[in-house]
Amino acid sequence: MTTTTAEESVSASLETATIKSWKAPIAYAIFTLIAIVLFVVNGRDGSSRFRLSSEADLIQLPVIDAPTRLTCVVVVVLLLAITAYATWLSSQAKRVPLWLTIIFAAAFMWAFLTWAAAGESIPITGLLLGTVALSAPLIFGALGGVISERVGVVNVAIEGQLLAGAFLSAFVASVTGNPWVGLIAAMVAGVLVSFLLAAFSIKYLVDQVIVGVVLNVLVAGLTSFLYTTVLTSNTPLFNSPPRFPRISIPILSEIPILGPVLFRQTVIIYFMYVAVIVVWWALFHTKWGLRLRAVGEHPQAADTVGIKVNATRFWNVALAGAIAGFGGAYFTLGSVGGFTKEMTAGAGFIALAAVIFGRWDPIRATLAALLFGFATNLQNVLGAIGSGVPSEFLLMLPYVVTIFAVAGLVGYVRGPAASGKPYIKA
Amino acid sequence: MSDVTAPTAPAGNEPQKTTQPEAPRGNQVLADILNGSFVITILAVVFALLIGAVLIAVTDEDVQAAAGYFFAAPGDTFSAIWQSVSGAYGALFQGSIYNFRRDSFVDGIKPLTETLTFATPLIAAALGIGIAFRVGLFNIGGRGQMLIAAACAGWVGFSFELPWGVHLAIAVIAGIVGGALWGGIVGLLKARTGAHEVILTIMLNYVAFYLVSWMLRTPGLLQAPDSVNPKSPAMLETAVFPEILGPKYNLHLGFIFVIAATIFAWWLLNRSSLGFQFRAVGENPNAARVAGINVKNTYVQAMLISGGLVGLAGVMQVLGTVTTGFSAGIDAGIGFDAITVALLGRSRPWGIFAAGVLFGAFKAGGFAMQAAEGIPIDIVTVVQSLIVLFIAAPPLIRAVFFLPKQGKPKRLKLNVSQEVAAK
Known part of the structure; x- marks a missing residue:
């Protein structure tokens, strides 16, 4: 697998050279092998039921009842066919398209669900609902990461921004009794962390990854310290924020499967839909986005045409912090309620993975975040119905998939060219 | 992010010094002392402690009460601030260096040995992370490497009955190999596929955590027999690091290992040809490639060594700190603390050693402060x-x-406005 060096030399010399990348077929083959061992050799009998709607829905869909062993065999044959097709594509030096990977992943997931749910029933709506809930902070964090890295500042501090947002939103919402004020406080908290990141990385030229890592530690320590000394001293006053209620959007919320998942949510989730679309549109279709990307790709060129590089960086990193901080509010105002020590539990790092997995694109990063949320929630659902798989392996799944994706499918990712490098005017 | 280099002083400073020949010699010496990294380090510690003091004072209940009538009796507020801050830092000192409340020197010095005990795994892990820094790799995977190493060393430690000495050696080697392999995966994947090491190490942390958790609750693997808790059996006597200052102190043989590891890291980075390759790749991978260094192999070797040293920290946790059987929290956050230690030590082995002792002192003193003054250890x-x-x-x-400012060619606000005006 010397493809990466091949790619590099090709871009320098020959435009017509063909590159045979075997990464995708190899990754497919490994997963197909896992599928054969797990679902066919170690196959289970019985039938797996998938519930598509809950009792509260207006339109009731029938329960799908699938014979476990037969379904698994059929899907594994499909996986084999996809692997063979991908191998053929690679041997012809053609790219393996993304949709093939999506079909492969979906088929694998379907086989896995069928296998795990032998003799049980899986609530599909609940599975997807939990996915959205668990993904929400990841998506906000990933959006903040995308903006920050696109403008040229590596944002490892997403975890700190989420945690600061969660802390301050819980505190302010409790004291004022108004979740909307808490939401604004969450953004302020994220911006404050961003200011530190921007000041140290842009003004003092400290390595951006280092600042990010240290800020995470700083915010974790600070919030834990204040939690113990302040919040717990008077929990009813300082740490019992009101939560946002779920709002059902009429008509839309009655769409089968999607309605309950997407349109019976808290206002934070609705903001999330807007944020994803706005960030994507603004990044690629507005003057602001063009300038931002120019600063991140080639600051010197941007400076030459009169864009203030460091000011652009500073304020966009602040914006990124506001978005990530907003996501932090979901932990307190959207789901749990009160703040607890280190309640983000590594979500910021997963968001960072989603940024890179999604190749610095807001939509792809959102999809990656949804994938992580899905895998985490899958463990909850399967844990509840008691499948034969040890829960640790299900919990491990998203991380293993990410490793495979980063190593095999995404391959040599190229971020914004100037990301991580301070700009010093000559 | 791939070109993270060792955190050194801003690069522009060195050549600038040579362009200032006019300054008198005495001034130059004074400026060098004031701007030297040692003074900066001391002042940074002082400034950080000052901010910590502000936090302690603001959250102290006596200070808050006294501040309520500040204008009536301002002295009360200041004495309350003094009480809380001096109490906290006094406890920090007595818990980490020397306890004056004890009668004899033997008892009084115990906090210092506690400091060194806490520093032991920190230094080992930070050495590993520092070596990765020097190659331009950001190893956030300390947690995973420590867990795997702890599992390997622990398994050898409790399941084989071997003679004294041999057992300990095999357990230590098993742990180092485990950590090295877990780190090596990262190097291999980065070298072969170009995957980003930050993502890989973060993901492998979780994989290791769940893997070890599963092994700890599965009978026949790591779980203690006739137990339902996810915990391993206690280590056998022969596999435990002996206490080097006698049973009165917790300081164990691992500290000697850490001194040896520091010397090894110093030799590796500064005296060996492999270390030269490491530093060359860390400074500029493209230039290193042109010079004939196999950059990909260097990544794999660096991650193997880095993982091995971090693994040593995991070994120390199981065979030195918690010998009564370990759970999935055995890493105790050392993998992440080690990153800050490596940064503080500027990725230089002896710098890391000193930084590790300092952070060990903070940890030991932090627990004493929490116990004596009720100030959460998070302030540390x-x-x-x-x-x-x-x-x-x-x-x-x-x-x-x-x-005094160092003459530095940084961007100046004035410059910018002049250019804009010129246009």
Whole structure:
């Protein structure tokens, strides 16, 4: 697998050279092998039921009842066919398209669900609902990461921004009794962390990854310290924020499967839909986005045409912090309620993975975040119905998939060219 | 992000010094002392402790009560502040260096040995992370490497009955190999596929955590027999690090290992040809490739060594600190603390050693402070991260303490406006 060096030399010399990348077929083959061992050799009998709607829905869909062993065999044959097709594509030096990977992943997931749910029933709506809930902070964090890295500042501090947002939103919402004020406080908290990141990385030229890592530690320590000394001293006053209620959007919320998942949510989730679309549109279709990307790709060129590089960086990193901080509010105002020590539990790092997995694109990063949320929630659902798989392996799944994706499918990712490098005017 | 280099002082400073020949010699010496990294380090620690003092004072209930009638009796507020801050830092000192309340020197010095005990795994892990830094790799995977190493060393430690000495050696080697392999996966994947090491190490942390958790609750693997808790059996006597200062102190043989590891790291980086390759790749991978260094192999070797040293920290946790059987939290956050230690030590082996002792002192003293004064140990985390931040930004420290500025060719606001005006 010397493809990466091949790619590099090709871009320098020959435009017509063909590159045979075997990464995708190899990754497919490994997963197909896992599928054969797990679902066919170690196959289970019985039938797996998938519930598509809950009792509260207006339109009731029938329960799908699938014979476990037969379904698994059929899907594994499909996986084999996809692997063979991908191998053929690679041997012809053609790219393996993304949709093939999506079909492969979906088929694998379907086989896995069928296998795990032998003799049980899986609530599909609940599975997807939990996915959205668990993904929400990841998506906000990933959006903040995308903006920050696109403008040229590596944002490892997403975890700190989420945690600061969660802390301050819980505190302010409790004291004022108004979740909307808490939401604004969450953004302020994220911006404050961003200011530190921007000041140290842009003004003092400290390595951006280092600042990010240290800020995470700083915010974790600070919030834990204040939690113990302040919040717990008077929990009813300082740490019992009101939560946002779920709002059902009429008509839309009655769409089968999607309605309950997407349109019976808290206002934070609705903001999330807007944020994803706005960030994507603004990044690629507005003057602001063009300038931002120019600063991140080639600051010197941007400076030459009169864009203030460091000011652009500073304020966009602040914006990124506001978005990530907003996501932090979901932990307190959207789901749990009160703040607890280190309640983000590594979500910021997963968001960072989603940024890179999604190749610095807001939509792809959102999809990656949804994938992580899905895998985490899958463990909850399967844990509840008691499948034969040890829960640790299900919990491990998203991380293993990410490793495979980063190593095999995404391959040599190229971020914004100037990301991580301070700009010093000559 | 791939080109993270060792955190050194801003690069522009060295050549600038040679362009200032006019300054008198005495001034030059004074300026060098004031701007030297040692003074900056001390001042950064002082400044971080000051901010910590503010936090302690503001959250102290007596101070809040006294501040309520500040204008009536301001002295009360100040004495309350003094009480809380001096109490806290006094406890920190007595818990980490010397306890004056004890009668004899033998008892009084115990906190210092506690400091060294806490420093032992920190230094080992930070050496590993520092070596990766020097190659331009950011190893956030300390947690995973420590867990795997702890599982390997622990398994050897409790399941084989071997003679004294041999058992310990095999357990240590097993742990180091485990950590090295877990780190090596990262190097291999990065070299072969170009995957980003930050993502890989973060993901492998979780994989290792769940893997070890599963093994700890599965009978026949790591779980203690006739137990339902996810915990391993206690280590056998022959596999435990002996206490080097006698049973009165917790300091164990691992400390000697850590000194040896520091010497090894120093030799590796500064005296060996492999270390030269490491540093060359860390400075500029493209130039290193042109010079004939196999950059990909260097990544694999560096991650193997880095993982092995971090693994040594995991070994120390199981065979030195918690010998009564370990759970999935055996890493105790050392994998992440080690990053800050490596940064503070500027990725140089002896710098890391000193930084590790300092952070060990904070940890030992932090527990004493929490017990004596009721101040959460998290304040130590705050102070530690502030120290690293300040040390990384010498201009900030110079501004705070009114030190003379180093002539530096940084962008000036004036410059920008002039250019804009010229257009």
